[in-house]
Amino acid sequence: MDYQADVVVAGAGSAGMVAAIAAARNGARTILIERGGFLGGISTAVLDTMYAFYAPGDAQEKVVSGLPDEVVDRIEKYDVVLRRPNTFGSGTGITYNPETLKRVWDDLAEEAGVKILLHSFITGAVTEGSKVTGIRFVNKAGSHKVTAKAVIDASGDADLVADAGGDFELAGRDGAQQTLSTTFRIGNVGERALGVKKDELHALMREANKSGRFVLPREEGSVHRTPDKGIMATIMTRVPGTAPDDIEGISRAEAQGRAQAQEYFRFLKEMVPGYENSVLIGTSPWIGVRETRRILGDYQLNGEDVLAARRFEDGIARCGAPIEDHHAGRDTRWAYIPNSGTYTIPFRALLPRNLDGILVAGRCLSSTHDAHASARSIGTCMAMGQAAGSAAALAADKGITPRQVPTDTLLALLDRQGADLGRRGKAASDAA
Numbered sequence: 001m002d003y004q005a006d007v008v009v010a011g012a013g014s015a016g017m018v019a020a021i022a023a024a025r026n027g028a029r030t031i032l033i034e035r036g037g038f039l040g041g042i043s044t045a046v047l048d049t050m051y052a053f054y055a056p057g058d059a060q061e062k063v064v065s066g067l068p069d070e071v072v073d074r075i076e077k078y079d080v081v082l083r084r085p086n087t088f089g090s091g092t093g094i095t096y097n098p099e100t101l102k103r104v105w106d107d108l109a110e111e112a113g114v115k116i117l118l119h120s121f122i123t124g125a126v127t128e129g130s131k132v133t134g135i136r137f138v139n140k141a142g143s144h145k146v147t148a149k150a151v152i153d154a155s156g157d158a159d160l161v162a163d164a165g166g167d168f169e170l171a172g173r174d175g176a177q178q179t180l181s182t183t184f185r186i187g188n189v190g191e192r193a194l195g196v197k198k199d200e201l202h203a204l205m206r207e208a209n210k211s212g213r214f215v216l217p218r219e220e221g222s223v224h225r226t227p228d229k230g231i232m233a234t235i236m237t238r239v240p241g242t243a244p245d246d247i248e249g250i251s252r253a254e255a256q257g258r259a260q261a262q263e264y265f266r267f268l269k270e271m272v273p274g275y276e277n278s279v280l281i282g283t284s285p286w287i288g289v290r291e292t293r294r295i296l297g298d299y300q301l302n303g304e305d306v307l308a309a310r311r312f313e314d315g316i317a318r319c320g321a322p323i324e325d326h327h328a329g330r331d332t333r334w335a336y337i338p339n340s341g342t343y344t345i346p347f348r349a350l351l352p353r354n355l356d357g358i359l360v361a362g363r364c365l366s367s368t369h370d371a372h373a374s375a376r377s378i379g380t381c382m383a384m385g386q387a388a389g390s391a392a393a394l395a396a397d398k399g400i401t402p403r404q405v406p407t408d409t410l411l412a413l414l415d416r417q418g419a420d421l422g423r424r425g426k427a428a429s430d431a432a
């Protein structure tokens with residue numbers, strides 16, 4: 001079947017969802033294509049905590065607003081949300097029940113009028129020369145395509161940009177790649193677990209490895225409380241990186257992640273107070289992939305931009321998250337922006353440099369490995385989504401490409417819609 005739209009979005013992660021909702025609210029007929037059976041990508045499949053709404057530090061300054069705020073407000077309308085102060089150094093985290101967030105994504109998309117196609121695997125881009133004009137995909141009803149006036153690649157892996165011949169860096173091939181993690185949730189956890197401090201937990205992990213009774217590849221990580229009594233959630237496992245198109249590699253990673261989840265659960269149950277009678281509720285339906293293809297855009301955000309708290313004239317989202325690098329090995333590398341500063345992400349980092357008609361949003365943005373390790377949190381991905389969706393709607397309405405959207409017009413629209421563009425707050429420098 002052939003579909004037609006003003007805007008088509010690849011991938012229903014936090015970036016793609018907000019992009020599709022923003023595009024539809026700005027008047028574009030919008031179609032969103034997702035391989036899974038539910039919306040949210042990593043935000044509902046793997047995690048339960050949104051970071052980067054707040055910058056870390058004493059002030060805990062709020063740096064993401066607009067449509068992402070509505071997502072949190074809607075979760076709070078249905079359910080309890082926990083704001084966990086400065087947990088693990090990333091600023092206040094917003095912890096939610098992922099089942100509630102699945103419902104919120106369904107509701108917001110439907111209310112905005114986004115046409116959702118689930119169980120649909122994207123196989124490539126429709127192109128006219130270097131212009132991307134649509135998406136090819138398959139599902140149980142056969143092979144299809146959507147043609148659209150503007151295309152957004154929010155697949156996390158930049159699948160569309162890669163297929164269209166766009167330039168990208170592949171983490172693991174072109175430098176380091178962050179590791180992968182299968183997450184798991186635990187039920188029937190006793191109150192005593194809440195009294196175990198992070199340092200105590202990590203000391204127990206070291207002791208477990210030394211005893212020879214356990215094999216824990218990472219001697220740190222989070223087991224944290226959730227809004228639901230007796231339920232804890234984890235980010236503990238560590239699986240070596242693999243390319244998104246290495247299907248045998250990712251298949252092995254899935255099995256390895258599940259095996260590690262069982263091992264960490266056994267460790268918690270046998271060695272950590274409060275877990276004696278706990279049960280493993282479930283592992284994430286797929287392994288969490290932090291970093292694969294990063295597009296090469298009109299601008300590549302780098303680690304120096306992050307640590308210098310640089311502001312760009314075309315900044316479309318603000319971020320104060322530290323560089324948080326889950327490299328291979330037993331610890332994690334952290335680098336903080338001095339004085340709780342915040343930087344902005346330039347619109348140019350969403351524009352693949354050798355393609356037209358297409359934008360990206362989310363973790364495949366144009367960034368170096370270091371900058372990516374700061375800009376990839378859910379709050380920032382949603383803020384990028386709002387910018388990409390709004391720009392795509394403007395492009396479709398005016399009959400121009402996303403690259404031709406006047407920056408002033410885009411920034412004014414985002415400002416009216418409540419986005420934080422970094423015109424307030426601490427900055428160390430300004431850049432063009």
Ligand SMILES: Cc1cc2nc3c(=O)[nH]c(=O)nc-3n(C[C@H](O)[C@H](O)[C@H](O)COP(=O)(O)OP(=O)(O)OC[C@H]3O[C@@H](n4cnc5c(N)ncnc54)[C@H](O)[C@@H]3O)c2cc1C
Pocket residue numbers: 010011012013014015016033034035036040041042043046047049050051052120121122123154155156157159180181182235288289290361362363364376377378379381
């Ligand atoms: C283990 C782990 C822990 C993390 N911890 C935190 C944390 O605590 N807090 C935080 O804020 N951030 C955290 N992050 C980072 C953050 O969650 C991600 O960077 C962010 O969610 C990425 O959002 P996205 O929309 O760009 O991509 P994704 O959420 O990956 O969404 C991409 C979507 O595209 C779909 N898709 C991909 N390819 C295709 C295809 N070919 N056809 C159809 N659909 C396709 C996928 O199914 C998915 O739904 C973590 C990441 C990982 C992996």
